[in-house]
Amino acid sequence: MTEITREPMHRRLIDLQGYLRSDGLWEVEAELQDTKTYEIDLMERGRVPVGGFLHHMRFVLVVNESLEIIDTRAEMLATPYPDCNGAQRQYKELIGLRIRSGWLEEAKQVIGKQTGCTHLTELLPAMATAVIQTIRGYQIQQDRENKMARKGKELMLNSCYGFRHGGRAQIALWPDEEQ
Known part of the structure; x- marks a missing residue:
């Protein structure tokens, strides 16, 4: 029987980190990086070398202990098209939403398909989990009663x-x- 081999073609790295801020609020920062194992030619950006970023984005949610979104920061460091950056501002629409059951549908509605970025929006479920693990994990460890x-x-x-x-x-x- 012939052994099946695999050749790496695409790599997506997603890193999430949770922080307690000095003002008592909490932040979860997500970073997304997409790279290829071959050079790619993009219409407006030109050639992206092997290992160069197709996508490189950072997204921060600032929340309070009630899981209400107080602020957001979306940053697109590398995108296939220059106008992708226009979607960053739409994520401010999340301010005031509360992370809870059903919140993701509400978030997608306020972001919109044509006004948002698929990749930033895809980060929201993982970011919500990280928010809960960051805040509740810390609180449980501090809770002696x-x-x-x-x-x-x-x-x-x-x-x-x-x-x-x-x-x-x-x-x-x-x-x-x-x-």
Whole structure:
């Protein structure tokens, strides 16, 4: 039998980092980088060398402890077309939205398809998870009376397999919850 080989062609790196700011707000910064293993010729940018950025973007959400978006910063450092940068300003429309169940549909609606960037919008679900992990993870570790575990129940219970009703996390965090 012939061994099947693979040749790398495209690489997308996404890095997310969460921060507690000195003013008490929280930031999650996402960075997206797309590269190719071959040179590409773009109509308006010209030749992009092997490993050069097809896309290079940074996107920051600033949120408060209630998960309300207070500010955003979108930065397009490399795009295939110069006018892609025009989509950056549309992400200010997220200000005032609250990360919660169903928020992504609302976010997509205020961003719009023709006024937004597919790649920045694709970062939103991962950024929302990073926001919750950044804020709630820190709060739970600082919570000596276990109030956050009880408070987080409505957000986390049945949100995934690990936090399913009757699972180990539910039993450990919310033992009074009916089985």
